[in-house]
Amino acid sequence: MKSALSVSSEEKKGRGELSAFRWQHVIGTDLLRLGVLATACMCAALVFNQLREPPLSLTYVSKQSRLEQAVARVVDSEDKSTENIPPATATATSQVIGLPEFQQLVQSKRVVVLDARPEIFHRLGHVPGALSLSREAFEQDYARWRSVLEPSRDQLVAVYCSSASCEDSQMVADALVKLGYRHVLVFKGGWDEWTKADLPEEKQQ
Amino acid sequence: MNRLVENRWIESALRWLLGGMFIYAGVVKFISPQSFADSIATFRLLPPQGINLLALWLPVFEMTLAVSLVVNLAKKSALLGILLMTAVFAFALASAVARGLPVDCGCFGGHGPSVSQNWVSLGRDLLLGGVAFVLYRHALQKSLPARTTVIGPRVVASP
Known part of the structure; x- marks a missing residue:
């Protein structure tokens, strides 16, 4: 056993x-x-x-470096075509604004509104009158809107992206300052805050 | 959960759900690899030479595993792959949480870096990993008896 x-x-x-x-x-x-x-x-x-x-x-090349390269190419192309770029002043910076101020500016149409999100999101819905100047395709988009933007670099320009946590609006605003724009505003709350406030939106056809 | 997956319909439903989610995640990343690379960079875990390669490879790998899971082809390998992927994602997210780093998970497209979102992403990842683990264990157990030669106890006559 x-x-x-x-x-x-x-x-x-x-x-x-x-x-x-x-x-x-x-x-x-x-x-x-x-x-x-x-x-x-x-x-x-x-x-x-x-x-x-x-x-x-x-x-990998960082977002910031890619945008800087794009700005450098825009400056190069402007040098060749117009030789007329005002240098960015050392003191010029972008200014952050909140929803009430941004809404007022949009309604009074005293500002050129720029959407820094990728174009697909712009197509799906954007702040009325906003132009698509995405961070990712900055060079191509800037060339498209050159006729609207360049006549006066003293005009008010407001940039927004998807939400308060996205960096694209600030990056595009800094790029515009480098290109000589003197009055650049950043609507930090972005599309998220705009839609949450139930404000009118526009869709691209 | 183990008993639930014994039911063929529940097992299939979980498999399709997991596969569907990974197909969606893969397609979103595949469409915009640059945006996914930016998300990977926010983790600060890989050198620049590795980020874009991962951004190119991962969506294709995810979609392949997800499709093989949905069509029930090489299911066990696909489940093991998804399980390993969720473990790696969980490690990356946990390290971001530990470092207090606002990362953009990039799991289902980029939403901008956010610390609070890290917890949501980690929870969702662990849930998916848990489902993959249960399904893989079940598939493994099912595959074993068919292949194992059962040796019965030898009857020894007692003196």
Whole structure:
């Protein structure tokens, strides 16, 4: 009886080891498959990227640096075309405003309103009369609105983005200051605060 | 939860839900890799050489795993992949919370960096990870008996 028990416990131990082996084997197989899939996905992602217009560079460039590069290109193009850019004054900065002030300016139409969000969001809804000057496509958008913006760099310009936590409005405002605009306002609450206050919105057709 | 996933319909529903969410998350990131790269950069965990590669690879990987989960092809590997991904996301979000860093999760598109949003993202990630874990464990248990050779106790005649 004793020997029978001892054999049984050994077999139980053997079965446990076998089960552990099976678990490791199954998880190992899953991990191996996953590794193959991950490699295939990386190859596919690189191919897809080459099909993009323009492809994403393989080294990251920060938002701030990309915007600075865009501003430099705008300055270069203006140098060539007009040779007429007023230099940004050392004291010129943007000013943050709240909803009541922004609303008043929009209603009185005394301000050029600029939407710094990506264009897709602008299409879905924006502050009445706002022009899309997205942070991401600053160079192209600025070229589009040059005729509206450049006649007077002394005019009031107000920039907003999606919400108080987004940085795009401040970044675009700083870029405009660098381009010589003297009265740049930032509506910090952005689209989020505007819609929460149930104020009128406009949609692009 | 373990008993619930024994039901074929509930298991399928959870699988589709998980797959659907990851397809959506993948598509949003795939459409705008630059915006996703900006979100990854807010975590300050990767060098510039790694950020864009991750932003390009992750959406494709997410969509592939999610589709294979929905169509029930290589389900176990897909679940393990999603489980590992949620674990990595949770680690990144937890490290951001610990450092008090306002990050933009970028999980379902960018919404701007926010500290309070970190907790919401972490909670949602742990929930998805939990579902993936339960489904993976169930799939693993189901796969084992069919492949294991059961050795019965040897009958030893007692003297």
